[in-house]
Amino acid sequence: MGLEFLDIFEKWANEYDASVSGKDEQYREVFRNYNEILEYVADRSIGHVIEFGTGTGNLTKKLLEKELTVVGIEPSVPMRQLAHQKLGADVLVTPGDFLQFDTSLFPAESLVSTYAFHHLTDKEKEEAVINYGKLLQTGGKIVFADTMFETADSFADTIVQAKQKGYTQLAEDLEREYYTTIPVLKQIFESNGFHITFTQFNHFVWVLEATKQ
Ligand SMILES: C[S@@+](CC[C@H](N)C(=O)[O-])C[C@H]1O[C@@H](n2cnc3c(N)ncnc32)[C@H](O)[C@@H]1O
Incomplete structure (x- = not known):
C-alpha cells in the first residue's frame, strides 16, 4: 500500500x-529550509502526535524537544534503525505506513509527516484522509509537508527545468512518484470535513495544515 518506493530508502x-x-x-x-519546515510542522502540532514516514527521526526529535508525546510509523527497516540510534531505543518508531498502521496508537490530536505523502497515489491519499477523518476528533490536526505544485503546468515546467539543468535523477523522481497539486489536495481534505491552509517554503515544498471541523 504505497510501498512501491521502499527500495530507494533501503x-x-x-x-x-x-x-x-x-x-x-x-x-x-528540495531541502532548502529543511530545518525551518520541520520546526514549522512541530510548532503546529498539538497533544499526542503520530508521525508517518519518520525516516531518520529528524522531525520526531523536534517534536520531542517541544515536549510532545510522539509515536513514529515507518515502513523501512534501516530508517527505523537510524531513527532509534538518533532518538534512543525507548522512543516508539513502529512498522506501518500511511494506510496500514496499528489503530491502537490512537487517540491522537495531531498526524504529521514531512517529505513522504507523495508515496501515495491521489486515490490512496483520499483513502488515507477518509480514514484519518474517522480517527481524529473535532479540532484534530493533520500537518504534512511535502512537494506539491500550484498547477499541473507548474509541475510539468519544473520537470522540464530539471532536465535542462541536467538534474536527471530529480527529473526521474518527479516523473516516477505521485506528486500532486494543491487544488487536488484541497478538494480531498475539504470534501472529507477538514479546513485546510497551505504555506510555501521553497520551490517544491509546502506545508498543508488541515483541521477537522
Ligand atoms: C524522504 S524520507 C522523509 C523522512 C523524514 N520524514 C524527513 O522529513 O526527513 C521519506 C520516508 O517515507 C517513508 N515511506 C515510504 N513510503 C511510505 C508510506 N507508504 N507510508 C509511510 N512512509 C513511507 C520512507 O521509508 C522514508 O523514511
Missing part, C-alpha cells in the same frame, strides 16, 4: 541526513 538511508543538509546539488532546492 539504499538511501545512510546518506539521507547528508542529503537534507544540501550535499546533493540536484536536491538542494
Whole structure:
C-alpha cells in the first residue's frame, strides 16, 4: 500500500541526513529550509502526535524537544534503525505506513509527516484522509509537508527545468512518484470535513495544515 518506493530508502538511508543538509546539488532546492519546515510542522502540532514516514527521526526529535508525546510509523527497516540510534531505543518508531498502521496508537490530536505523502497515489491519499477523518476528533490536526505544485503546468515546467539543468535523477523522481497539486489536495481534505491552509517554503515544498471541523 504505497510501498512501491521502499527500495530507494533501503539504499538511501545512510546518506539521507547528508542529503537534507544540501550535499546533493540536484536536491538542494528540495531541502532548502529543511530545518525551518520541520520546526514549522512541530510548532503546529498539538497533544499526542503520530508521525508517518519518520525516516531518520529528524522531525520526531523536534517534536520531542517541544515536549510532545510522539509515536513514529515507518515502513523501512534501516530508517527505523537510524531513527532509534538518533532518538534512543525507548522512543516508539513502529512498522506501518500511511494506510496500514496499528489503530491502537490512537487517540491522537495531531498526524504529521514531512517529505513522504507523495508515496501515495491521489486515490490512496483520499483513502488515507477518509480514514484519518474517522480517527481524529473535532479540532484534530493533520500537518504534512511535502512537494506539491500550484498547477499541473507548474509541475510539468519544473520537470522540464530539471532536465535542462541536467538534474536527471530529480527529473526521474518527479516523473516516477505521485506528486500532486494543491487544488487536488484541497478538494480531498475539504470534501472529507477538514479546513485546510497551505504555506510555501521553497520551490517544491509546502506545508498543508488541515483541521477537522
Ligand atoms: C524522504 S524520507 C522523509 C523522512 C523524514 N520524514 C524527513 O522529513 O526527513 C521519506 C520516508 O517515507 C517513508 N515511506 C515510504 N513510503 C511510505 C508510506 N507508504 N507510508 C509511510 N512512509 C513511507 C520512507 O521509508 C522514508 O523514511
